[in-house]
Amino acid sequence: MGSFCSRQKPYNEADAEENEQAEEIERRIARETKAEQHIHKLLLLGESGKSTIFKQIKLLFQTGFDEAELGSYTSVIHANVYQTIKILFDGAKELAQNESDSSKYVVSCENKDVGEKLSDIGSRLDYPYLTKEIADEIKTLWNDAAIQEAYSRGNILQVPDCAQYFMENLERLSETDYVPTKEDVLYARVRTTGVVEIQFSPVGESRKSGEVYRLYDVGGQRNERRKWIHLFEGVRAVIFCAAISEYDQMLFEDEMKNRMMETKELFDWVLKQACFEKTSFMLFLNKFDIFEKKVQKVPLNVCEWFRDYQPMASGKQEVEHAYEFVKKKFEGLYFQSTKPERVDRVFKIYRTTALDQKLVKKTFKLVDETLRRRNLIEAGLL
């Protein structure tokens, strides 16, 4: 009896504690799962422009960047400056060798040495701080006619979009106590690796109802996308950023591939993924400001997808006409890649210029309204 009793003693103290802990964990999981349901997850996909949108959301709906965060971008921006001038200088040399009218790409004698020096700096892993002297040298080189000519051929040289902005602000960027402004941060280019996320409350109506958004930005890596994409099943919406100004540019990773064609394939692939069957798609046709200027000089037909484009007018009307054409192409791609059963998912197209904070705010308000209405419709309340 005694031994029976002692064997029957159900739990000793350690076991009791463990069970208590296990139950506590279960409760926490249940609570958090419930809380998670009220968090609307948004996934940023696309070839370029995602991170800018990401930064804008941070600036608009969170507390923005604090001093430390702003400061952390200094080295990035300086790096961008060195990279840009190197690309331009090396590019000018290449064009001088390969182009028929080579003389206009030959850098003037005074600037040649500086150019070589800067090109050398640009190829290192570590960049020096951008001092006034170096900034002046870069400024002089930037103003060289040959470099300007090379800049006008920027689409084949992988010149980043931030080139002009940084070159125009060199004096400010090279101050000893330089702290990047919000705008500087928006222009800074750094390749995202891994996944970053921010959580925020949207504006207006939804704030009162306690709705929360969580935005994910995955890196631009092309490899093995199919392996991790399904982890995002159940996101409320995919925000797909397509830079419409890139119709005449080639990929950084593969200079034979047109960027717009790459975007087209990516969009097609994403639309067909089973995990996004019920997901709303918000297509941001981004970099409209660059598109506006480019379309009047470089015809859309240089991109294979747009080869059937026929210009209609000129000036502002032509820009609108070109934009509508591109929009219809994406629409056509959507309906082509979408099985009939899926056609009911939300699909909206927005014209964006990610660098313009006001526009991003307005655009996001509309995205928010659409998602809220969708919620109400699905709950049968509309």
Added chain:
Amino acid sequence: MPQYQQPPSWRLEGGGQILDLETAVKDGILGGGGGGGGLGGAAGEKVDLKKMIEELEPVEDVPSVFICPISLEPMVDPVTLCTGQTYERSNILKWLSMGHLTCPTTMQELWDDAVTPNRTLHQLIHAWFSQHYLRFKKRSEDVQGRAAELLEILKKKVKGQARVQALKELQKMVVNHSSVQKTVADSGGIALLISLLGPFTSHAVGSEAIGILVNLSLDSEAMVNLMQPAKISLVVDMLNEGTIDTKINCTRLIEMLMGEKDFRSEIVSSLSLLAGLMRLAKDRRHPSGSWAGLSLLKTICSHERVRGLIVSVGAVSQLVELLPNLSQECLELTLQILDDLSTIPEGRVALKDCPQTIPNAVRLLMRVSESCTQYALSILWAVCKLAPDECASLAVEAGLAAKLLLVIQSGCSPELKQRSAELLKLCSLNYTATLFISKCKLTRTIQ
């Protein structure tokens, strides 16, 4: 002599009007002041009276004693016959001039063909209309005043909920009062509303603005303004996302634009629009929405260049599958759309590939109306011509032959009969005579 006691409430029949003597005198209906006047002012009065009747008759309940039994309209110049019945002068004179010598309502023979002006009734009619007219005008002015206020609010560019509420109120007023429509148009309201529509317009604002615009008559300039791609995109978005009323308003707006001479078919060559219309057409819960969607699709289909796009969103099979459950009006629209789509190669292929096309079309022959039969026949013809071997047998199995015989024997137009005969011949090619004849017998289901 006993004093004549007026009953305490002397009532006029009809309508919601109860006139007792006290109120009648107080309100001046029974004379008092310059009210009635003699016949001297009669001519002038009559013109005013005609105008008042014209404006009030549709909206107010006119007491039945004021109505002429012949024309059922309020009387402007009431005259009484010897039988005591009162009619509008011109109507009863016409009656009498046709040779009738009876009182139209009592059927009594007239012993006296005199026609006496009923001055009392005339005065009452005039007074009643005057009073109601004044009230009507005042209400109308109030409403117009409020509408003008709302437009001022909107012009000041209020934002958010204030703007949405102002638009909502204005929309209700525009729908209920035609006078407000004029106010909005006259004070630049149309241009204001159109300026609210753009790529950043929220759904709340856009849906209300469109709800107002569809109830106004828009001039050319307004229509051209609306045809800008960014505004059309907004309308299409709302057609896809809005409530059923918003969706119907959007279809109405687009139909209005399509009637404009500057309209170009590129404007409706939007896959989102066409997919949205198909979704609307298939919505069983809202038959009025379904009709609106089909109606616009039909109008769009009349533009050849858009037909290919319509087929590419899978409209053909979806429309064919809708056929068995549609009301008659929707049926005609749907068949007409399918017929239009059968004029292009992709449309014909889609029709042939959909397994329900032949059975549904055959079933509809001689079932609903002559035009439905005509369209169904045309569709069958297109499909059978495309793939005679495959389709002819399917059609015959579905009972086509018997139906075609019905058409030929019916009172339909000669062209229709001719077509039927040709189709019959086409279908009979693969059958022996006896086998075919057996297929022509009306089966129970078809009967």
